[in-house]
Amino acid sequence: MSIAVGDSYHVHIGAGLLDRVAETATNKALIVHQPVLRSQAEALAAQFSEAYTFEIPDAEDGKTLGVAERAWDFLGEKNFSRSDLVVGLGGGATTDIAGFIASAWMRGIRVVQVPTTLLAMVDAAVGGKTGINTAAGKNLVGAFHEPHAVYVDLDFLKTLPEEEIISGSAEIIKTGFIGDEEILRIYESGEDKLPELIERSIAVKARVVAADLKESSLREILNYGHTFGHAVELVENYRWRHGNAVAVGMSFIAHLSHQQGLIDAPLLQRHLDIITSVGLPIRYEGDFDALYEAMTRDKKNRGGGIRFVAITQVGKTTRLEGMTKEQLRAAFEAMNQ
Template sequence: MSVVSVGDDYDVVIESGCSKRVADVIDEGVQRALVVHPDSMRTLGERVTASLRDSGIEAYAAGVPDAEDAKTAVVAADLWALLGHHGFTRTDVVVGVGGGTVTDLAGFVAATWLRGVPVIQVPTTLLGMVDAAVGGKTGINTAEGKNLVGSFHPPRAVLCDVDVLRSLPREDYVAGLAEIIKAGFIVDPVILDLVADDPEAATRPEGAHTLELIERAIRVKADVVSKDLKESSLREILNYGHTFGHAIEHVEHYRRRHGEAVSIGMIFAAELACAAGVLARDVVERHREVLTSVGLPTSYPSGRWAELETAMRRDKKTRGSMLRFVVLEDIARPVRLEGPTEEQLHTAYAAVSG
């Protein structure tokens, strides 16, 4: 078992079988729990619900749609209705069991019910474990963009049951690697070395370095968010690759896996930094080498720039009409690039779509 502390606020537990012990991290005095799970993980959601009932807690399971279809105001309202129907108070708890979309949704519902009730996250995907469930960002999507409605609401605990990863489809597991590799580029180059040491093993839950990769990525995020919970400065580095990545997700109506979009987004950010004279060409190529070695995409079709630019201008890092990107000066040296020129943007897009 590994435990990563996020400041003095909560712990992230990385252990086989820890999803069976949610009751152990629930505060004394909690009477009710709402277990939010995707329809595709009904068995695990009901198992967690049953374990809570066995511990004396009045627990209810709430199935929600899979993937980004869960992150809507309609689904959130349905969950609020359940909380109201069952009389949830501020001393009760919401439990998110699922991938990043479910932990985002469960956290948002907990943040907004009675202006904030506790949430415990049980991420079941690699992406959820190393990114979405850690850090307290919650949110839902709107027609205008991803995560534009949300709140900062740190969980009481995060339980990463690595056994669950063995049932994850390979494509989803590989997509989650994008966030781990991102952590390597912005803070911890050892991650990049571990992936390069055996790329094929990195794509499997039973790989030689799997636990170390997960723990290192979580430690990167935990260290950043403990210093900057509300993304006033430092936390923005965690958005490396996300400005262009979120734009891809938006124009494709969230049919593209988040990690795949972020992988392409990192290439765009690297090419943009190179076009702006900030990043050396060999580091750009290192991006392509590492990402392609595990099967992540690094290119995007041409002809969609107008849609992508419109979506990027709705990004949370944009200020007024000025686009802002997280880029690298070198590996583990992230900086902001504010107001890149149209020529630089088009050069980066051409490099990604060429």
């Protein structure tokens, strides 16, 4: 099946899709991949008339300016032109750096994303945000660069460690709360329907980003659970998995929203039940002052105050601003009770 992201590009979803990636281009391709995907990168390269594999360091170590510079040198050596292609094959770290490399080479060439983790499938590879980590911080340097196409090959999930599935589920649950109640029902039923959850989650993200390609107000709703989640990641020096941080972030915003009268007790409980049912955490017992400080520095804040995306019911988002530190502390304490 395939999902259109506005009229920009398609996200193809299914098993065995790696064999179809080369259909997107007849020109030269650079296949940027993580070490664990070497054999798949070589198989993919064989489908193009001219393609090169480009292995990068694993995870966040692959998202650096040094890696991008090495890739640009290589593209120059092989005479890559405007009509050639970069493929990002790997988790979100790879799709981010591959997109960034493509965004700047000759001021932008095509990138095809082939996400291989659950998180990258439902989130990182869709939407056109690319980025690298620098001394100034994580993801502060990047560009909006829409992919030419995205291939979500479900076969990659077979080798993915269980904790990566659990972490990626947080973003799926998030899209359930902001935009598709059926996602929540599937989790509540306990049915094993991961492909449908992936499709539905991508459909929500596609709908949102198509309406707001450059992240102004609408796209912000994808940040549900992320304000507190980013603070946890920062305080924990990025040793926490993103999905786990987003999960406690959703627990926090649900408690805060309940305290502010935005959601009723059953909807708060629905958050907690679904998040725990997949093995994600709903508590974070760190230092509140450090978290508060981190939240005030979140790059998504506008005009100073901390700004949360909240819901009033499933699929109905709003903003929560102007909370005092004591109100936030009360939600934090309720979360950890």
